[in-house]
Amino acid sequence: MLPDYYEFHFPVKLLSGHTALNNLPGELSQAKVHRPLLITDPGVMRAGLIEIVRNAFAETEITFGALYDQVPPESSTHVVNELAELWRERGCDSILAIGGGSVIDTAKGVNILVSLGGKDVRAYRGAETLPGPLRPLFVAPTTAGTGSEATNSAVIADPESGVKMLFVSEFLLPRVAVLDTRLTLTLPPRLTAATGMDALTHAMEACLSIQKNPVSDAYAWQAINLIRLHLKQAVHTPADKTARLALANASTLAGAAFSNSMVGCVHSMGHAAGAVGHIPHGVAMNIFLPFGLAFNLPSRANVLAELLLPLAGPEIYASTPPISRAQRTITAVHELKDELHALCGLPRTLQEAGLTREQLPAIAKLAINDGSAMMNPLELGFEEAMQLAEQAFA
Amino acid sequence: MSSARYPELTPRRKPIKRAINQIVLFVLGRAVQSLSRYEPRIRHEVATWPENFTLMLVVRPKGGSLALRRTTEADLRYLGSHFDPAQADVVIYMKDIESAFAMFTGQLGIDMGYARHCMCASGDLSNTVSVVRVLNTAVAYLFPAFIARRLMKRLPPTPFWQKQARRLRTYLLGVPFGI
Numbered sequence: 001m002l003p004d005y006y007e008f009h010f011p012v013k014l015l016s017g018h019t020a021l022n023n024l025p026g027e028l029s030q031a032k033v034h035r036p037l038l039i040t041d042p043g044v045m046r047a048g049l050i051e052i053v054r055n056a057f058a059e060t061e062i063t064f065g066a067l068y069d070q071v072p073p074e075s076s077t078h079v080v081n082e083l084a085e086l087w088r089e090r091g092c093d094s095i096l097a098i099g100g101g102s103v104i105d106t107a108k109g110v111n112i113l114v115s116l117g118g119k120d121v122r123a124y125r126g127a128e129t130l131p132g133p134l135r136p137l138f139v140a141p142t143t144a145g146t147g148s149e150a151t152n153s154a155v156i157a158d159p160e161s162g163v164k165m166l167f168v169s170e171f172l173l174p175r176v177a178v179l180d181t182r183l184t185l186t187l188p189p190r191l192t193a194a195t196g197m198d199a200l201t202h203a204m205e206a207c208l209s210i211q212k213n214p215v216s217d218a219y220a221w222q223a224i225n226l227i228r229l230h231l232k233q234a235v236h237t238p239a240d241k242t243a244r245l246a247l248a249n250a251s252t253l254a255g256a257a258f259s260n261s262m263v264g265c266v267h268s269m270g271h272a273a274g275a276v277g278h279i280p281h282g283v284a285m286n287i288f289l290p291f292g293l294a295f296n297l298p299s300r301a302n303v304l305a306e307l308l309l310p311l312a313g314p315e316i317y318a319s320t321p322p323i324s325r326a327q328r329t330i331t332a333v334h335e336l337k338d339e340l341h342a343l344c345g346l347p348r349t350l351q352e353a354g355l356t357r358e359q360l361p362a363i364a365k366l367a368i369n370d371g372s373a374m375m376n377p378l379e380l381g382f383e384e385a386m387q388l389a390e391q392a393f394a
Numbered sequence: 395m396s397s398a399r400y401p402e403l404t405p406r407r408k409p410i411k412r413a414i415n416q417i418v419l420f421v422l423g424r425a426v427q428s429l430s431r432y433e434p435r436i437r438h439e440v441a442t443w444p445e446n447f448t449l450m451l452v453v454r455p456k457g458g459s460l461a462l463r464r465t466t467e468a469d470l471r472y473l474g475s476h477f478d479p480a481q482a483d484v485v486i487y488m489k490d491i492e493s494a495f496a497m498f499t500g501q502l503g504i505d506m507g508y509a510r511h512c513m514c515a516s517g518d519l520s521n522t523v524s525v526v527r528v529l530n531t532a533v534a535y536l537f538p539a540f541i542a543r544r545l546m547k548r549l550p551p552t553p554f555w556q557k558q559a560r561r562l563r564t565y566l567l568g569v570p571f572g573i
Contacts, residue, residue: 003510127513127516128511128514129516165518210505210509368523374508381548
């Protein structure tokens with residue numbers, strides 16, 4: 001069913017392949033830039049991924065104005081402001097971000113400051129109010145889950161107030177995103193599983209959201225399909241290049257989907273559980289996903305029934321009576337969780353993730369104030385959030 | 395070629411819709427101020443906002459505005475329609491007069507308005523969901539139930555006579571006198 005009105009925006013050029021980074025220098029030349037600031041984190045440095053980047057840029061006229069390799073696991077306004085100064089000091093003309101969600105969000109924040117001026121990125125917080133295009137931003141994700149390379153938003157923590165600030169603008173989208181198999185090959189199985197479930201949650205929630213639209217549905221469906229076909233294989237055999245590339249694509253497709261239709265209560269609960277229990281985002285998504293789907297079943301049974309096809313495959317879809325398909329979709333997610341738990345020990349419940357029952361009210365309280373709750377089809381009140389937390393606990 | 399054949403095309407004006415939007419902004423501002431003194435759900439939400447937190451609703455372009463500030467007594471004060479957006483903590487902009495009209499006349503809820511990109515916002519958005527709950531609670535008093543039900547996912551549960559009494563108080567005292 002078509003919504004009365006919708007918008008869809010995804011102008012990112014994708015370079016996808018086992019050696020896709022080799023094509024990146026040409027993209028910089030086409031953008032007429034030759035001195036990017038390279039932003040990454042210590043994990044990427046330890047994994048030796050920067051050598052792949054240096055090799056890709058061999059024999060070109062492109063010099064990195066500076067290599068910043070200290071982005072923390074949670075992007076912060078201090079780092080963004082410092083990096084903007086570094087960008088100016090070194091006469092850079094663009095940005096290349098190599099890393100996970102934190103690195104890419106940091107790069108988006110730096111791009112705001114170096115393009116629009118100013119010394120404090122906090123001045124630009126908000127939704128859809130950035131004035132005008134930014135500098136060319138190139139990103140190469142090293143995890144397959146956050147989808148930040150395909151989203152129009154950045155979350156950057158303000159250490160002074162303790163608030164995670166939201167920046168939303170179509171101008172935050174990178175010019176080019178590189179999906180290179182070599183960048184995700186070293187991800188350990190459990191992290192692969194968690195980030196894969198993050199991507200699956202992005203895709204499934206994008207299909208349920210009140211902002212859903214036919215174009216984001218198309219992206220989300222393909223993402224779910226790729227995850228069904230390749231997630232378990234990548235967890236089981238981390239060196240499988242085909243599975244790695246498929247998951248990187250799934251993550252980007254899911255990112256494009258939820259960037260244009262938003263996510264819902266699974267993310268609200270997951271953000272809250274992450275803040276209270278300090279569990280990784282992907283783990284939280286894995287825990288809450290089937291319960292969030294079940295919560296929305298009364299208003300989204302048709303959508304959930306349709307999602308059985310990409311999630312479980314044509315045989316299961318065809319052999320399931322139409323009336324049972326929505327519930328079967330939820331069961332399929334439970335089954336996937338069990339299989340991933342058996343493969344790599346990915347926690348299935350809050351208890352397995354190390355949380356206590358006493359932490360549940362705090363999770364519920366935070367969850368109902370999370371922005372994702374607004375786009376959920378059903379109202380997430382405190383009682384409902386407590387119920388979800390209880391279901392996910394054990 | 396005579397350029398006189400090709401006149402400038404200037405945008406149409408919609409003074410009635412603009413006037414209605416401005417009236418609703420005033421009614422909403424006064425109603426929220428009044429309800430914030432005795433409506434428990436609104437009081438509970440506003441208590442979680444930082445002291446002196448200032449919220450603005452602005453209809454673009456030049457379609458009117460309202461500003462509300464959280465006081466030290468944890469209620470809201472309507473600051474009128476001529477507040478400087480630069481002084482507000484959060485400014486929610488309605489992108490055009492038609493979207494604002496649809497939302498102000500009970501044709502489109504806040505959640506769906508955001509989903510349809512009718513709004514954008516600047517400032518610290520960490521209180522956004524709470525702000526939406528306050529506005530939805532006020533809308534539930536300002537509109538009859540059969541309209542309000544279409545504007546939000548779930549009507550705030552209020553006993554019938556209590557709701558009518560608060561609605562009467564809002565319309566008879568809150569909106570005209572701000573009490």
